[in-house]
Amino acid sequence: MRHLISINDLDKEDIIYILKKAEEFEDVARGERNFKILEGKILGNLFFEPSTRTRMSFEVAMKRLGGEVLNMTAQEASSIAKGETLADTVRVVSGYCDAIVIRHPLEGAARFAAENSSVPIINAGDGAGQHPTQTLLDLYTIKKECGKLDGITVALVGDLRYSRTIHSLIKALALFETKIYLVSPDALALPEEMLEEIGGDVSRARLSEIIEEVDVLYVTRIQKERFPDEEEYKKVAGSYRITLETIKNAKDSMIIMHPLPRVDEVDPAVDKTKHAKYFQQAFYGVPVRMAILSEVML
Amino acid sequence: MKELVVNKIREGTVIDHINAGKALLVLKILGIDVGTELTVSMAMNVPSSKMGKKDILKVEGMYISEEELSKIALISPNATINLIKDYEIERKFKVKPPEVVDDVLKCPNPMCVSNVEREPVRPRFYVKIEENEVSARCHYCGGKIKDLANHII
Ligand SMILES: Nc1ncnc2c1ncn2[C@@H]1O[C@H](COP(=O)(O)OP(=O)(O)OP(=O)(O)O)[C@@H](O)[C@H]1O
Ligand SMILES: [Mg+2]
Ligand SMILES: [Zn+2]
Secondary structure, three states: OOOOHHHHHHHHHHHHHHHHHHHHHHHHOOOOOOOOOOOOOOEEEEOOOOHHHHHHHHHHHEEEEEOOEEEEOOEEEEEEEOOOOHHHHHHHHHHOOOOOEEEEEEEEHHHHHHHHHOOOOEEEEEOOOOHHHHHHHHHHHHHHHHHOOOEEEEEEEEOOOOHHHHHHHHHHHHHHOEEEEEOHHHHHHHHHHHHHHHHHEEEEHHHHHHHHHHHHEOOOOHHHHHOOOHHHHHHHHHHHOEEEOOOOOOOOOOEEOOOOOOOOEEHHHHHOOOOOOOHHHHHHHHHHHHHHHHHHHH | OOOOOOOOOOOEEEEEEEOOOOHHHHHHHHHOOOOOOEEEEEEEEEEEEOOOEEEEEEEEEEOOOHHHHHHHHHOOOOEEEEEEEOOOOEEEEOEEEEEEEOOOOOOOOOOEHHHOOOOEEEEEOEEEEEOOOEEEEEEEOOEEEEOOOEEOO
């Protein structure tokens, strides 16, 4: 049985395989082709934390492939979970479905769930830990929009310290021949330990100095909670905001990505440019999740 | 300088080449505290040609279990165990840190699922040795610890 718990469990070949498979599902994801290969299968969505996008895109992926979905929302989870351990919940729910998608506030919850499940587990975020389907859809977006993964230059912008999206993505990017620039305030720099671990061509930079070189500008949100006071937050967040001005020297082919939801780190004026790919990126979550669902369930 | 810092023991165990300063922790692992009846001698920060400085522990009338050995290896990967019989070294071997330890280290991450008491979960760590440094990675949250001594259960 195959689970998808952490991007670190996948090697370069596994990743390339999933991305290739996702490509075959794109027209199905758009509703342009009928391909009900998961007919008769049931997916259990086990969300112990609120999520709209991730849960919906799994649901869409499953339904477009002819399967059905059982949903357990965060509110239900809290009442079910009263007195019941995660281990027991998973043991019960794995008897009701053919695979489980889990989101949970505790790190390692998905791996622990897998150890207690009779069906494949897909991690849809375990606290500050892993969110591998996000990483796969990020890689898919880059591959589709830039045409390749090897040989590209990526600037990661914003909160590089706490963002799990960034931590997973940077490790995956390091598997390919990528050049990575880290653009963040000092207080939100990538943890030193991660820097040692990934090796490769990674360096800190100011966006204005490297923008001409960049193929992918990956922007994340800088959260207010990370700062001691409102003033400081506004100052810092403001200086990492992407506007028409910040990207005026960018290559024509440069793309801007964002895991969404965005607050104001990308100026809506940027949406109309050909660089903006964040909504496309959200759509790509569907074929990628189709590839993963069919992989674990068939 | 003569190696023998303290008197010879007749039966028991000599743990040599303990990382300097870690002898007290080894005592803790062995469950030896102020209430012990055993004859124990300890030398800390003695000069060592191999390690610069080292600690040595000698415990009369006690042999060490497998579990204790693996814990000692985590904090002193170069330790040598000398089993003494009739004042002579009967057997000498080096400790070997296990690659995986269950129920030995506690994850310092408060948000790690392995710290939820109600769940049927055993803390598991993967051990790695680089030069003389031992580090361990949590099976669940992926967190890495370097100061293993502070996390032994
Ligand atoms: N009967 C004994 N009582 C107490 N300590 C002893 C006894 N016999 C040996 N030792 C101690 O055991 C340790 C190992 O003794 P050994 O004679 O093998 O030294 P060595 O040749 O330096 O060994 P190594 O290569 O392990 O350092 C030394 O610290 C020594 O003082
Ligand atoms: Mg010696
Ligand atoms: Zn942990």
